[in-house]
Amino acid sequence: MDDFGLKREPEKEISRRDFLRGVASGVAGVVIISAGGFVIWRESQPEAEPAVTRIGTAVPPSGYIRWDSDKCVGCERCILACALAHGGVTNPQFSSVMWKADFVGHYLREPMFCQQCAAPDCYMACPVEGALVIDKGTGARWIDRTKCIGCRKCIEACTYTPPRISFETADKVAIKCDLCKDREGGPACIYVCSEAGGGRALSYISREERKA
Amino acid sequence: MNGYAGEILKVNLTTNVIQTLDTSQYVPDFIGGYGIALKLIWDETVGKPFPSEYSPDAPLVIATGPCAGTPAPTSGRSEVVGIAPQGYPQPWVADSGFGGDFAKQLKFAGYDAILLVGQAPSLTYLYIEDGNAELRDASSLQGLTTLDTQEMLMQAHGREAAIASIGPAGENLVRLAIIEAKTENAAGQGGFGAVMGSKKLKAIVVNGGRCAIQVARPDVLLYETRKIADELPQGSTAGIGLPRKLLTQYPRYCVRKQSGCTSCGECTMPFQDYYENVPMHYIGTGMLSGVYHCVAAAAPALLKGNTDIEAGGFEIAKLCDWLGLNEWEMFEGMNWFIQNCYNAGGLQTLMGQDLSLNQNGPAVYPKEEAEAYLGFTPEQAVQFIQAMAYRKGDGDIFAEGTPRAAEKLGLQDLVWQTHKHGYGPHWDGRYLHFVHFPMWVISAALWGTRGRDPMNSTHGAVQNYHRAVKEWTDDGPIPYEQLKVIGRKVYGTEYAFAGWPDDEEMGYRDKEIVVIWHENRHVMKCSLPVCDQSFPMTYSTATSDMVGDFTAEVRLFNAVVGTDWSLDDMHKATERCYNVLRALHIRQGRTRLEDDSIIRYFEEQPSMYPDEPQTLNPDLYRQMMDRYYDRRGWSTESGFPTRAKLHGLGLDDVADELAREGKLA
Numbered sequence: 001m002d003d004f005g006l007k008r009e010p011e012k013e014i015s016r017r018d019f020l021r022g023v024a025s026g027v028a029g030v031v032i033i034s035a036g037g038f039v040i041w042r043e044s045q046p047e048a049e050p051a052v053t054r055i056g057t058a059v060p061p062s063g064y065i066r067w068d069s070d071k072c073v074g075c076e077r078c079i080l081a082c083a084l085a086h087g088g089v090t091n092p093q094f095s096s097v098m099w100k101a102d103f104v105g106h107y108l109r110e111p112m113f114c115q116q117c118a119a120p121d122c123y124m125a126c127p128v129e130g131a132l133v134i135d136k137g138t139g140a141r142w143i144d145r146t147k148c149i150g151c152r153k154c155i156e157a158c159t160y161t162p163p164r165i166s167f168e169t170a171d172k173v174a175i176k177c178d179l180c181k182d183r184e185g186g187p188a189c190i191y192v193c194s195e196a197g198g199g200r201a202l203s204y205i206s207r208e209e210r211k212a
Numbered sequence: 213m214n215g216y217a218g219e220i221l222k223v224n225l226t227t228n229v230i231q232t233l234d235t236s237q238y239v240p241d242f243i244g245g246y247g248i249a250l251k252l253i254w255d256e257t258v259g260k261p262f263p264s265e266y267s268p269d270a271p272l273v274i275a276t277g278p279c280a281g282t283p284a285p286t287s288g289r290s291e292v293v294g295i296a297p298q299g300y301p302q303p304w305v306a307d308s309g310f311g312g313d314f315a316k317q318l319k320f321a322g323y324d325a326i327l328l329v330g331q332a333p334s335l336t337y338l339y340i341e342d343g344n345a346e347l348r349d350a351s352s353l354q355g356l357t358t359l360d361t362q363e364m365l366m367q368a369h370g371r372e373a374a375i376a377s378i379g380p381a382g383e384n385l386v387r388l389a390i391i392e393a394k395t396e397n398a399a400g401q402g403g404f405g406a407v408m409g410s411k412k413l414k415a416i417v418v419n420g421g422r423c424a425i426q427v428a429r430p431d432v433l434l435y436e437t438r439k440i441a442d443e444l445p446q447g448s449t450a451g452i453g454l455p456r457k458l459l460t461q462y463p464r465y466c467v468r469k470q471s472g473c474t475s476c477g478e479c480t481m482p483f484q485d486y487y488e489n490v491p492m493h494y495i496g497t498g499m500l501s502g503v504y505h506c507v508a509a510a511a512p513a514l515l516k517g518n519t520d521i522e523a524g525g526f527e528i529a530k531l532c533d534w535l536g537l538n539e540w541e542m543f544e545g546m547n548w549f550i551q552n553c554y555n556a557g558g559l560q561t562l563m564g565q566d567l568s569l570n571q572n573g574p575a576v577y578p579k580e581e582a583e584a585y586l587g588f589t590p591e592q593a594v595q596f597i598q599a600m601a602y603r604k605g606d607g608d609i610f611a612e613g614t615p616r617a618a619e620k621l622g623l624q625d626l627v628w629q630t631h632k633h634g635y636g637p638h639w640d641g642r643y644l645h646f647v648h649f650p651m652w653v654i655s656a657a658l659w660g661t662r663g664r665d666p667m668n669s670t671h672g673a674v675q676n677y678h679r680a681v682k683e684w685t686d687d688g689p690i691p692y693e694q695l696k697v698i699g700r701k702v703y704g705t706e707y708a709f710a711g712w713p714d715d716e717e718m719g720y721r722d723k724e725i726v727v728i729w730h731e732n733r734h735v736m737k738c739s740l741p742v743c744d745q746s747f748p749m750t751y752s753t754a755t756s757d758m759v760g761d762f763t764a765e766v767r768l769f770n771a772v773v774g775t776d777w778s779l780d781d782m783h784k785a786t787e788r789c790y791n792v793l794r795a796l797h798i799r800q801g802r803t804r805l806e807d808d809s810i811i812r813y814f815e816e817q818p819s820m821y822p823d824e825p826q827t828l829n830p831d832l833y834r835q836m837m838d839r840y841y842d843r844r845g846w847s848t849e850s851g852f853p854t855r856a857k858l859h860g861l862g863l864d865d866v867a868d869e870l871a872r873e874g875k876l877a
Contacts, residue, residue: 073470073481074471074475075477075478076288077283077437080281080283080316080478081283081434081437083424084282084283084433084434088427088430089424089425090282090283090316090424090427091320091422091425092320092420093422101313101372102371103395103475104363104395107470107486107501107502109470109471109475170424188434191434192434192438192441194285194438194480195441195442195445
């Protein structure tokens with residue numbers, strides 16, 4: 001158990017099948033998960049496949065992208081870099097970085113990142129085997145677009161507002177931060193975040209650092 | 213198509229017919245943005261009498277380029293190109309630009325550019341969303357400020373919508389009317405707000421969509437974008453010498469710094485000061501929030517120079533934004549003219565009040581910048597700005613722009629002291645920006661052939677060096693001697709900036725090379741698009757020879773579009789665009805005589821450094837410009853392009869049209 005109260009699984013990639021072990025059956029209604037002193041309340045999805053319920057299963061922690069509001073100058077390039085690194089195209093639809101802007105009111109310009117939650121509701125909500133996967137290296141909760149069926153359940157389940165998962169309407173798949181697990185040089189958003197803005201506003205916090 | 217959305221929207225406001233043109237017809241030959249816009253305007257006006265600025269068939273283009281919508285640093289620029297009401301004596305075809313997110317939203321909606329022609333029967337706005345466009349009734353927006361217009365349109369179309377709108381000044385055809393996007397991004401110079409007003413187009417609203425912009429070499433682009441963003445603080449005025457005193461000057465109200473002089477998307481440089489809850493004293497009650505930097509921060513020049521955030525400058529800058537007026541011309545052009553007229557005894561009352569202005573104003577030249585201030589009270593300034601926007605009283609006269617107002621007031625003999633081609637001073641060494649010889653010689657030549665104030669996109673030729681050279685600026689990192697090396701490696705001549713402090717002949721040597729280089733760079737930057745304050749990086753504090761990364765823009769273009777252009781290839785494309793601009797000007801009546809009209813200004817208005825040559829030497833200038841026209845492939849007598857030059861650029865159709873009009877050299 002680590003500080004998040006979650007059992008770590010460093011050796012192999014964890015798919016839904018791993019978590020189904022030990023889950024006897026689908027549970028409807030309110031579920032109480034007790035893990036290492038954390039109590040998490042959530043409602044399961046009775047209309048989903050019963051087997052979807054990964055609830056009650058330990059999920060290993062993940063690294064995440066930390067955003068420093070004092071250093072960010074709001075250039076918005078992280079959003080486009082994300083899309084570019086994943087599909088060779090630019091459009092916010094293809095990016096897993098969200099953007100909050102208000103030019104007329106309080107003049108906010110802020111990127112919003114997936115927090116790679118310790119208790120990932122998106123992961124719990126995904127009804128498809130192997131579509132939402134925990135990366136064995138980084139811990140990233142990522143979406144395999146070849147398996148995603150575009151049901152949007154992960155988006156609906158996301159704790160954050162707006163949800164930190166995009167929906168690509170062309171291919172009808174959900175798009176989520178995978179911490180650029182396959183990219184040499186690490187996350188593209190961090191890579192382009194400029195020194196010029198008074199220091200890099202984005203940094204990668206590994207799961208080991210995160211628990212510290 | 214790598215880098216481009218693929219389609220150009222053509223909107224006829226008279227007939228309500230909306231078509232699309234294929235972007236691939238125009239690129240890569242015309243690069244994108246500005247280059248495409250010039251070609252669209254040429255095609256739209258060819259073979260018929262050249263339209264006047266407000267005629268329904270006058271085309272107006274808002275365009276962006278291949279780098280917009282990508283992480284390329286500072287690429288969030290929209291270019292506005294058209295027949296500019298501010299130009300004088302003709303409304304010379306000109307360009308202006310604005311930042312924000314309009315450019316990328318337009319691309320994500322599926323369009324690289326919008327070509328507007330015609331005139332709507334009543335006030336209308338253009339709504340664009342994800343591959344669709346339609347004209348909608350804007351009668352409920354009539355008379356609204358740019359801010360209120362945006363608020364109303366966001367209520368209708370969502371907070372995410374990118375909106376470019378005009379205020380009352382644009383609707384009332386004020387020749388200083390701007391197109392405003394968000395709260396601080398404006399296409400300021402040119403008077404394009406009035407062109408929108410003449411077309412009865414109150415706003416353009418864009419909700420981006422699913423158009424995915426393909427990038428040819430994503431990994432290369434990511435690499436370059438990081439490398440270049442990190443180089444910018446070392447290699448451009450963006451990092452060196454920008455007036456830091458403006459930053460967080462009033463910590464009580466300045467809540468944060470953000471990227472951009474205003475807020476261009478993808479800008480990596482934290483220039484922008486955002487002020488919140490500043491008490492209003494002159495334009496209303498309550499609190500005022502907004503950006504107070506760049507041109508806006510020059511507002512005290514209209515007053516007595518008091519820069520205190522509560523002294524009125526901040527408020528009148530915001531008022532100009534709201535009403536849709538060109539701050540640069542208000543604060544740096546028209547104010548100087550009024551000052552000169554007052555001191556010459558030609559203008560003693562305004563708006564029914566006796567004037568009491570700054571008697572030490574720069575009728576000759578200021579010994580220090582503080583003497584350049586006009587001396588309106590804040591109340592007078594507010595009254596004057598409102599009178600202009602609504603064309604009330606004397607404001608109606610000045611709404612015609614400074615040179616035309618001078619004509620009406622019988623003060624045309626004074627206007628040449630402050631205005632060139634219709635535009636007030638800008639990095640020409642005579643007002644506000646006091647630069648050394650021979651930098652103002654370069655500036656003079658840049659002013660010569662453009663149709664507007666050239667400093668929207670040639671800061672790099674004058675301002676950047678002035679702010680970087682050790683001998684010229686406190687803390688400047690580049691020794692003047694090093695400009696020889698930079699000159700040789702960047703421009704191909706070590707005499708690029710030779711002549712300082714007092715070698716007059718040397719001061720004109722090879723300056724035409726620098727001028728052409730930066731004119732081409734102007735086209736490149738406005739076509740990609742990237743920011744003029746950040747590019748080009750001709751010098752660097754991080755390299756041993758202090759030569760900067762001056763091919764950065766070309767590499768960004770190649771990575772996005774997939775070309776393998778060298779700098780020479782890019783220069784040829786920019787020359788093509790610049791020759792189309794020249795041909796448009798020539799169709800408007802431009803000759804070398806008009807180019808040379810700026811000589812008088814530089815000849816009789818001395819620069820402020822008495823130990824250096826202070827006035828233009830007309831003979832040396834004309835010899836330099838002879839070399840300029842030769843290099844450009846234009847006649848040294850008429851200034852018209854030659855057929856050989858146009859043919860070499862693939863512009864035979866342009867040559868044919870000029871020949872038909874007897875305007876081919």
